[in-house]
Amino acid sequence: MADEGMQSWKELALGCAVTTPGNAKDFNTGDWRSTRIPVTDREKCIKCGMCYIMCPDMCYTPDPDAEGFYLWDTYYCKGCGICITECPKDAISWKEEEETA
Amino acid sequence: MKTATAALENFKKLSPKNLPLDEPLSKGHRACQGCGEVLALRMIAKAVGKELIAVSATGCMEIISSPYPQTAWECPWIHVAFENAASVASGVEAGRKALIRKGRIKDDGAKIMAFAGDGGTADIGIQALSGAIERGHNFTYVCLDNEAYMNTGVQRSSSTPYGAMTTTSPPGAKSKGQFSWKKNMPMIAAAHDMPYVATASPAFHMDLMNKVRKAVTVPGPAYLHVFAPCPTGWRCAPDISVETARQVVQARIFPLYEVIDGRYVLNRDVKKPLPVKEYMKKQKRFAHLTDEDFAYIQEKVDADWNRLKALVKATNPED
Amino acid sequence: MIEVRFHGRGGQGAVTSCELMAQAAIAEGRYAQAFPSFGPERRGAPLQAYLRISDEPIRLREKIYEPDIVVVLDPALVAGGNVKDGLKEGGTLVANSPKSADDVKKDSGFNGRTAVVNATKIAEEEMGVPITNTTMLGALLKAASLVDKESVVEPLKNRFGKIAEKNQKSLERAFAETVIEE
């Protein structure tokens, strides 16, 4: 819960511990991105996973519907562009966000 | 004592096909765009997986992962202060050791890791680190080296490279920027005659993750020195963090090597090095340097590389 | 309550003397305090240690300013000038010295009751070392029945293990050879 314990001191966990592991996942770092998003051209993609392993924000996850491809997550992508620079096949490129909306 | 050598005899390497899926560091952390440090941290945590108990020093990685009431840690995690990650980790290790011996907790194979930045390691934390290594606690200490105090706004540390501009090593009429050579932390760690020391870079992720696995496999202390590009502090584009982490190795500035029971192993022999100028020119922290300065730095980099090669030769007499 | 001040040198075991006496008294069901002078003195430097023994619980935590008894472990400290400091008029000086009680009185400047024994000689002969702390307990016990002599046997054993017997013998000899002059 994102606002756990923010109301009253009486509701804080012992020693201000956070007892819900990984609840930062609720936090929308996609807000940090400006207008551009990385878009993968699946024609060029060789499923090497560099985007998956090199993303500091863990925005790429294996696509359950398309074996071997990776899905990009708008909720976390801060728009750093590492995936674009590191893609060995230049399969990922910037697109204006409106174009894909 | 060949502690590490024996423990690594049957070491099974990770391959790109069998990467662990768990991410002990979760999404939603608040690191800067293109942060090379959080990328390295993510890879390290991933390499360990569900068995990780993490101790963080105060610094970027602590701040961005734990603003109450959120945590980006899926694993047990503790932060106490800036300079004491190694001592906190030694306490965690000692506590668990006693409890396991007394049968009060089961030996679940947890791996204790301490994470600190270069300031928390090479400067204010070096005493605690040295003590913890010397006492032989079974833990892995990871220095995430972004070459300055980034958390507080890019002040110089003893790990800042010569010539770099920081907010406390500004270039000026009487200054080249950072006035001293970068402190050689991995070799300082190795001087403790500890079982396992390694350098790594997130650009070489398989090398990095395998070194992490080795570090946690080896009984006793292990030290990892991980290069961690900081686009914010180094004043470069966020998309080139990995490229920077690659080029620093290709320029022989940050060689990838291991020290296993005192034996130096060069993991990547760079035959045709990139000139240091090529590496440095993309980072505005070096923008004020002249060709003369680059030549001066190149000389030092070459000398350090030769020393490392000599150490490899000296400690591998059979080769 | 009896208050005793020991004069010795760092390394001569004055603190151990106090400790053994305190433990003997406590073993008798009585009360005691033993404490060193809390100084920066190192081996060889003159120092003092203190002992209180009482039949009642001891509440006093002042230093000992007016001892009933002063014990000097090292002959060279007798003439040091400060052994008689605060020593009560009716008190007793117990000194390790090869000299006569009269000479000890002259050297120390204390004219009251004085007990003298050549503890260094006894310790050398019985234990092969010139450490007089346990030997001088024999002299102290002869001069004042602070505790039953038998009560010291156990603490000596606990403290010295194998060499307790030699210490015990040295103590007994000092007890026998101490000369007291009123």
Place this chain on the structure above:
Amino acid sequence: MSQRVGLEVSLACSEAVKLANVDVIAAYPITPQTHIVEHLSELVADGHLDAEFVPVESEHSAMSACIGSSAAGARTFTSTASQGLALMHEIVFIAPALRLPIVMAVANRSLSGPISIWNDHSDIMAERDSGWIQTFAENGQEVLDLTLHAFKVAEDKRVCLPVAVNMDGFTLTHVIEPIMMPDQAEADAYLPAFEPQQMLDIANPISMGTVGVPEIYTEARKACMDALDNSYEVIKEHWEGFAKQFGRSYNPIETYKTEDAETLLVTMGSIGETAMMAVDQMREAGQKVGLVRIRLWRPFPADDFLEAIKGAKALAVVDRALQPGSDSGPVGTELKALLHSRGKDTYVANFVAGLSGRDVTRADFRMMAEKAAQGQASGATMTCEMVGVKE
């Protein structure tokens, strides 16, 4: 069966830690605490105590390692003094914030400079506001008893706070005196095994020591303040339990001949027993003087104190530490603020005595009590006096 033994007080402290079956000791040697850790390392080396002895490279790391060990779920002890406590200072505050029940023996010694190894309370007073429960022992028996009690209180799930047991350096630590030493069965009956409320466990991950953003820092501190306040009842309860188990009873505030007393000495630590003797002397001389000893310093037992002094006209409050720039010592400040906030006009004469091993004698106590009585009678301004300072 408890046994009556003659033992150095430092060793009695170590023996209490052994009776507590502590899991981890992380400590760095410093005078006058050394005998405590030396003896503990011996107990571990000889196999008499099954614990990890972590010989850290500094006190800063001692407290850091204690935090790690306690967070791992281990019963944890450390001990220090003076400069060591000062070096630890930064981390001292973090233990209660993380709600870790660490027990620390402080062999109280003055702070530099000038460097001085002797006893006063300036070291612990610099940690006064750290959020630790703080008790002061008056004699060797109390050192042992308060140490056992400290674990019991710290680990109580209603408390979960660290406890500092203060014992005057040298004046207590280096004295051999009679101690009633409980046996292991008695100690176990009083202090069961540690059951941590939360710990670093890969089966149940938690994050400890997160960033306190402005929206939460105030609440986090309030929660700790509340925990410290609430520990008072538990502290008393476990002293009552101790009395039942061992026959020795303790209270947050102890009184001696306070009934009908017009002037009260107020002390903390080992000078209390000498003060009692001074009271006896003054009573014999017909003076209506009594003594109040503060055993529990944090949380301060305000109501007990007010009850203890209710009939008195004047207090002679003996501080063992300076509070430079203030017109009182730390205890004096505490008591004056309390009296004022409760609308009491009891006269307070504040003295700082016994700095760094300077003896506090019966004569000193008589002088202080007399000055307090005279001050009250004449309505003199209440300034703080450094006892025995050479002009």
